[in-house]
Amino acid sequence: MARASYGFSAPLHHSLRRLTQFPVTLISCRTTNLYNIRAVSNSNSSTNHQPSLEIIGGAVDSFLPAVNALHLSYVPYPVVGSNRHLETIFAAFYRSLPDVRFRRQCFRTRDDGTVALDWISGDDRSLPSDSPILILLPGLTGGSEDTYVRHMLLRARSKGWRGVVFNSRGCGHSPVTTAQFYSASFLGDITEVVEYVGNRYPKANLYAAGWSLGANILVRYVGQECLPCPLSGAVSLCNPFNLVVADEDFRKGFNIVYDKALTNSLCRIFKRHALLFEDMGGEFNIPLAANAKSVREFDEGLTRVSFGFESVDDYYTNSSSSDSIRNVSIPLLCIQAAENDPIAPSRGIPREDIKKNPNCMLIVTPKGGHLGWIAGREAPFGAPWTDPVVMDFLEYLEQSGSSTPSPSTKLQDSNRIGHDKHDLHHVEVQIG
Template identity: 75%
Template sequence: MAKAYLGTTPHINPFAHSTLFHKRSRLSSAGAMPPDQNPPRPHPSLEIVDGTRGSFLHALKTLVRPYTPFPFVAWNRHVETIFAAFFRSVPDVRLRRECLRTKDDGSVALDWVPGDDRRLSPESPLLILLPGLTGGSDDSYVRHMLLRAKSKGWRVVVFNSRGCGNSPVTTPQFYSASFLGDMHEVVAHVGARYPKANLYAVGWSLGANILVRYLGQESHTCPLSGAVSLCNPFNLVIADEDFHKGFNNVYDKALSSALCKIFKKHALLFEDIGGDFNIPMAAKAKTVRDFDEGLTRVSFGFKSVDDYYFNSSSSDSIKDVCRPLLCIQAANDPIAPSRGIPREDIKANPNCLLIVTPQGGHLGWVAGGEAPIGAPWTDTVVIEFLEHLEREASSKALSSSSNTGIVHHMEV
């Protein structure tokens, strides 16, 4: 699943290798928002594909400055990717875990910030974070985004998929790029808990692929008021092709090892599963593709791994997205290739905006004021986008409330 699974900050030792619709969104579509008459121009160091025709760009102040990667670290995409995975600071955050049992008897873990119900109002915006493959609440990029949103008065929850972030596995099924059932249940669950709040989501890599597929599937009835996709592999067939080239084999080996480690913790669940499963192959997988062949594609009813990758790609979902969506990619991402980005579909969708940085690696973006070991450059852009959406939503809600009051007064 490169693809499908690619996307967490892989825990690679760099020295080990010499080679539920609870309410309609208050936000209709990006096209409904009048663009600034004279928006500041993004810096030419950034590639911008703007289907929204300027509806969001004026709010993203960070984009007027050049993208300046940190010296030495960002000279090579692999160095930047590995540096971010190993040396980026991991903020100390206390989290309260909630285990959510799904309809098929599976389990996912939701990590909340304790005390938020005392500090925040029921109307405070709520942000769902979706980490990458094998990733969870402990990953540095997740924690930095959590703290950034929390500092702005947002309620935040991290969605740890089955087996990730020490989330329990209670059935013989993990998650995948194709499976949206857990996403539906998590959004419905948090939406029911905070019915007065606007819901948003941010996903990285595999989490981004799942998030964009969810947005496309839900389309006009999506309960989210906006979303952000980062380092999305988009086209999993293309991502798989590149994953077996050169130094990328190091990531492949590291991620397959992480998958095997999760699998072995829960191997007894799969002991008598039978059918087309190849459990020994999954248990000893040397590549992510092997793991997907032995377990993932069979679990989710695909005839082959290639069939699984082709039908699980979020690139095909962009045309159906009806909520504001910001996509941020790095041109030199070794795991989410630039050539797999659906630029034309993004350009044709009035709800979508794409930013491609010249460098950044995979989940790196070692640039900006907090580089080299602080938050990634993207965090500032993400929060600018989300706060803009929430201001627009609040303004519309206030306007709607005022109009209702006038009508009621006239009727009386």
């Protein structure tokens, strides 16, 4: 979720007190691939225990020992972490925004659309060509300006990784050059971006991490049956998984606030490029999209028609990543906040498919809100609790050599030449 106005006018007081970090006990139940990590109190603490982390998946035995960050308990920051809406809003407004200088590359796709790839300026000169690469996919309307994206980008960079933010059409001030935005159903742009990055750095392993809608797109991409996946590993965070279920909850209670905020962001992007859409006929309802009061209305007026769906429900049903898990053939880590996430409902998580897939592991935290996870050593204003967990997982994959670049997962030079001619330009910009 990008920064948006939810009516809060001032940050919470800086003097909120940190909770003590407790050591943990790991309880294994290998017959069901289910692990619980429970915080055990020190003798000096008045707290008896902290809620458990739920950890399941067919790849638990392989991946869990590598995630050293899980040996620290999940302790929500006091007050802020006590309510899922407070945590979600606090993270959106008051998490620190790291200062990052980007080199922007406007990348022209084969259908003449444009996405913006933001690389950390100077990495081309300072990093070896075989440095592992992490492609970041923000949530709906999000981009390089989002705090959770920048924190993850800098953590990866501190480990010697090359990072790039994939700003979808119209997001992160990316230009819109055709009468089509992006959607949960459309995998064309991520496919072309991964191919391009892989050919630009043929000696490097590629990885990707996505948040919210970006996570849904990423899981659908890695779960494609028809194509071998060029990525060596992926991470999904706060994935709504089942968009039908997510849509039902999105229109209830306080969640209407998030719906309105995201709708306003979509409408602002749309209105900046309205001239591209003024002559659209057929089933398009351009006035409805331009003045939408909900994400569902925007999808009804524009998105579902652009991508050939008969209805919004048809679009949500066929764009959900919950059905893709069974086909994932690369290492995949999913991190969710369970019932505490107001936007990605727990009942939408495909737990059974994750348990059966030998490439997948799911971590469910007891708190976290949506894109919050205000816990750990850097709480409340620093990086989310998830960042060191994600980096432990990715570094394990890279160091274990679980997957290496090969001609079978790279495009041929002829395809690369075809893409290079579509690069619009490279500029250095300061986004902040």
